[in-house]
Amino acid sequence: MARLSAAVTAVVAFIPAAAALGADTLGEIRIRLNAHPVVRAEFTQTRRIAALEKPLVTQGRFLVSRGEGVAWQIEHPYRSSYVLKQDSILEVAADGTRTVRGERDAGAAARINQLVRAATAGDDEAFTNWFQVQASLEGTRWRIALIPKQQQIAQYVRRVDVAGSEFVEEVEIESSNGDQTRLAFRNHRQGPLSADERRLFQIDR
């Protein structure tokens, strides 16, 4: 069940891959984004939710490794990490308590992985099953709009917009209930995983 939100998260997390999709003219972008097997960035997430008086701002670090998965480390307003792997999701609370959610989210994780593989392999068909993709390119800047085709995503997400140049820089998610989420990524770095980062992905069950 958490699959649905995780799938949305995947769209966010794996944007480098997702951006590779679209018309053939975006082949160049695909190649550019696929050039980085490991990408780190800082993020600021701004959520506008009807029930909240002012936008909810979260800051932290983001790491995607094509071989391992995604780590989403929140540093402000409190510390907490989420590590999404192929068959499990690890939640590390501020006090260091680790919760592995294996089987529960295996479906979601597998689906995320499928999306990533589909995207990186240039398998547009699998991806376009899920989303209607609109892309535009201006110089080095590009912009992609994803509109869910499948009811099970559409009931949560109305539209996702992604923009960037060498890396993904902005993501906007418009939820079906009117909530809006905006993600800004900056200070992108690449290069192989460090020992600490590698440890992050090691989930002892």
Place this chain on the structure above:
Amino acid sequence: MNQDALWPAAWALACLCCVSVCIVMLWRGAPLQTDLLALLPATERNPTAERAVAALSAAAGNRVLFVIGHADAAKAKQATRRFASALRASGAFRSVTAELPPFDARLLGKLYVEHRFGLLAESDRRELASGHVDPQAWLARRLASPLRLDVAGDLALDPFGLLDRFVAELPYRRLRLTTEDGLLLIEAARADPARTRVLVSAELPGSAFDDHVQAQTVAAVESAQQQLETTSADVEILRTGAVFYAAAARAAAQQEMSMITVGSLAGITLLMFAVFRSPQPLLLGLLTIGAGLAVATAVALLVYRELHLIALVFGATLIGEAIDYPIQYFAAHADAARQWQPRRALEAIRPGLTFALATSLMGYAALVWLPFPAIGQIALFALVGLTAAYLTVVLLLPKLVRGPYRHDLRRLTGPAGRFLESWQERVSARAAFVAAAAVIAVCVPGWLQLRVDDDVRAMSSRPPELLAQESTIRSLTGIGHATELFLVEGPTAEAVLRREEALAARLRRLAERGVIAHFDAISSFVPSAARQADNRALVQGSLLLDGGRLERIFADVGFRPGVAAGLVMAWRAAGERTMRFEHWLAAPASMPYRHLWLGQTSGGYASIVLPFGHASAAPLAAVASGLDGVMLVDKVGAVNRLFDVYRTGFSVGLALAIAITFLVLSVRYGRRGAAALVLPALLGIGVALGASGYAGVPVSLFTVMAFILVLGVGSNYAIFLVEGSGRKGITLIAVALSAITTLLAFGLLAASGTPALARFGTTLTLGIGTAVVMAPLALALCRVGHMTPTGPGE
């Protein structure tokens, strides 16, 4: 009509009636039972437990699952639609579903939202109960989490995320299915993400064990599969369902039955003709077999209303035994040659036939007492069939064989007679003892290696390719399969749910220790009213703080004014309202789990809790102990234990049968004679046991059952030999002929694909084979050779 003609006429009429009963029954479609579960006895004293087992197997049994896979997603979906419509068009199924009602979080949210204050995930319940809860931290964490679900649709309805986590923990998460384009997709498991697989489920129009249903289903699936394979290449089609196993079992049994029938009849035809060189003994022999089978089939059908196919396969082996009686008769006929007087000859052979029949019947009669329906059928079939063959020989053959035998058999009987004479002259009782002792000495090391194993799974054989497809489908879809279950009973539905919760608490501890993987229980979907009230109290005590504190916390986290007040108002409005169990049961979302609810029973209400992923049933039994109204039902385990009890019982029964056979035989042959006649069969049992030990084949209930027949059938040859020793050569030939036909039938049974039948056949072949070879020892030990071939009536 005089007395002499009355009985034969009556018997001929009875046989004709039976033949017509068989024809009518076959015309209407033979009621053949293929359900292997029907072989199993009722193991539970609690009738609700038997009902639980039946409900569970019916829930699984009447459903067929297909998985259509292709590397290309669009082609997989297209193929699935084609396959489903081909199945629908065939009309062989009640329903074909490629789309299940979506178990979508939002739909579940709608179902649960008004009862949300009484519903807590286990982890939240524990945390709230611990008393150390910081509501503000909960709110903040929830807001920042990237894994938010929002099943309520509006953050204000569920700001703490209680409902989100309750829904996320529901067992639906284990169904690895998702809907896409209206189809039910299997979430690309770790195994093969490059392939798209779509699930199709279909419901049978009747029982999976009904032969019409089987034939229709299998034909429809076959043709749909063929269509698909010709139109789209590289489609993977997997299937599973009880109906496929049952159809395979039926086909195998029918093939084996015809193999045994054709093999036995061909052997009999060849041998009878080779020995007697005349069509008359052959035709009348076949008549006897036909009468035996027809009467047995008719009686079994009238008693049981249906025949189990295993009973039928076994019944085919009766051909080899039923021919023994006419063989004895024709041996006497051939021996008498020109001095043939039907009545006198009959009186000469009747004592032997009667005693042989009596020992055989005793063996089979012992099996009737077993509580296994199919074995009861086998025994009844044999009892009636052998008796009918005997009556045919005794009543009809004297009327039909009027003229003397015209062929000269001396070329065969001469050497046989000389062998028998020299045997009687040269082999002393002492030599016979030595030979018997030598046989036993060879067997002893084998006996020492004997093992016992009563696993019921040995009874049936399932085609490996079907098993492989089944396990692939299970691991792909997460649709579980349980052989053990907990039965939870209580006076009211509420009591059942409370007891389930007590059980669930223990099962959760087992799951944390990794003893089980998980469990399915209805109380996970709808907590008991007591649990819901308890949850509401926890929520109120720890989260819904009073005196404006809640307002402040909500404001600090950033909620608009009024959200906290709205939440408190909603809580008050919900009041003591409890989610009712029927409410969930009526919702489409309950469909995949409805079989867990057994509803009203004689003693109140009952439900099933299914544990998954355990290696053995032992820890489960410990879990159930001490819990009111909870019991572990372990059908396979119970049957295995029952088999064990019966094996022990039958071993005692075998000893008893040996004693009784001895007593019956000693009436005519004296103690020494009776001992000599039983000895070959005993050696047969010994050799079969020794062979089992050497071969490492465990002894099971079926082995012991086979021994009872070895005793009954194996003694016949010694009896025939001793009885007919006055006729010398022809007797030896007749015994050899009887033995070969019997061994041929049991030998063919040993080749059966059903392990239980094969082992049964092997034991019988070995035991009876040994009994035949050892039969001449009885001649050496039992000096009744001088006994004149006359009946006791003279």
